[in-house]
Amino acid sequence: MTTLKELRSASHVIFDLDGLILDTEKLYTIVANAILGQYGKSFNLETKLKVMGSTGLDMAKQVVELLEVPLSPEEYYEQVKKEYQTVMPEAQLLPGAAKLIEHLHSNNIPIAIATSSSQVTYDLKTQKHKELLSKFHHVVCGGSDAEVKNGKPAPDIFLVCASRFSEKPKPEDCLVLEDAPNGVEAALAAGMQTIMVPSVEVPKDIKDKAHVVVASLEQAPLELFGLPAIEKCRCKDS
Template sequence: MADFLRKIDHKLFTRCYMATTNKYKAFIFDMNGTLIDDMKYHTDAWYEILTKELGSDLSYENLKAEMYGKNAELLVRVFGEDYFQPEEIEQHSVNKEKQYQKIYKPHLEAISGLQDFLSKAEKNNIAMGIGSAAIMFNVDFVLDNLDLRRYFASLISADEVERSKPDPETFLKGAEALGVKPEECLVFEDAPKGVEAARNAGMDAVVLTTMHGKEEFAALDNIKFFIKDYEDPQLDQLI
């Protein structure tokens, strides 16, 4: 009986300790690969356009390494600075997003456990926002089709920033919009560039291993832990 009571006391102490020492007042979520496991569909859409329409010989594996930042930046990385006129870049970007939504919509679903996790965070008065390199066209597509919009008090997309991740602008604007200090924010990300952006903003991060392995984040020291989905018990310490 004494051992049992000690275990109970320890559990209560742990819960109380975590409740009083949790420094995070806000969660900022990347979207692609973080709320939804869709990066394969983005890569497929780009690969179709880059190779079949635009004549690139970029391999699928090499393309995966370029899957960060704004669409215009990806096109410049692949083809060079002056290959396309601005209006051509805009058209290719729009075509890619339409292709992505077409092939992904039948598979659109939230990462396992996300709804429950967002609900718990909301009940614990944790402010939440989106900080994504996606354009608002895609943010709306995801939030409205999955009925997630109500959880997020701020939406920072590629349309609201001048500099893409790993620049911290996306997350710093998110913190400002939520009314919290950068160090009070915890970022949820799936990509090394995104975690680097969080570090540059002075924020910790939780990493979802939807597209990148743990070894790809070895150089980053602001990671609290890695998770496969939002059913991971490690998340209990956050809310």
């Protein structure tokens, strides 16, 4: 764990979805390469770091421009959505996600999700996990929510998400859990603290922007933010 900034207590927790709760980042790469391979292109790490956390059409615009794909953003995104129908329903939970969500919920800590996905895509990839995700107070789908005017790294989605809690906390009272550089930037722009859990190899200068960096949600140091600590398993291997 790396702690990089002075920390303060938080009362509400906002989760990203892709690459944090759900193991979808590898699925996005599979989809992108299935399409880009037709044009002799590949979805490299440099491109991935730039588009992670973007809404669907924003992602498509950046990919088409950065990789010089001979498609319009709309054409590329339509192909992406078609591939999602097959791939995304297989999305699995990442290590520690269920335990952390259940821990916060059982301790009556208000939690919500702020994802750049559209509602349609969110429903597609979460269909196997409805019971767990029902523990969240609300979900904001930035790709289709009319109140989210600008996608990450703009702060809009996190500010909208905070405003929909019953208690309407101030931004500085919110802790954001994110895996993507754009998501960390958005949380900081919103005036919120961040725990970064990188889902891909991320350069040090990007990690340095987060308040805390850990390798997985199992290591999330909630106690540093005045929240109930996750109980550590003391079980021996069988």
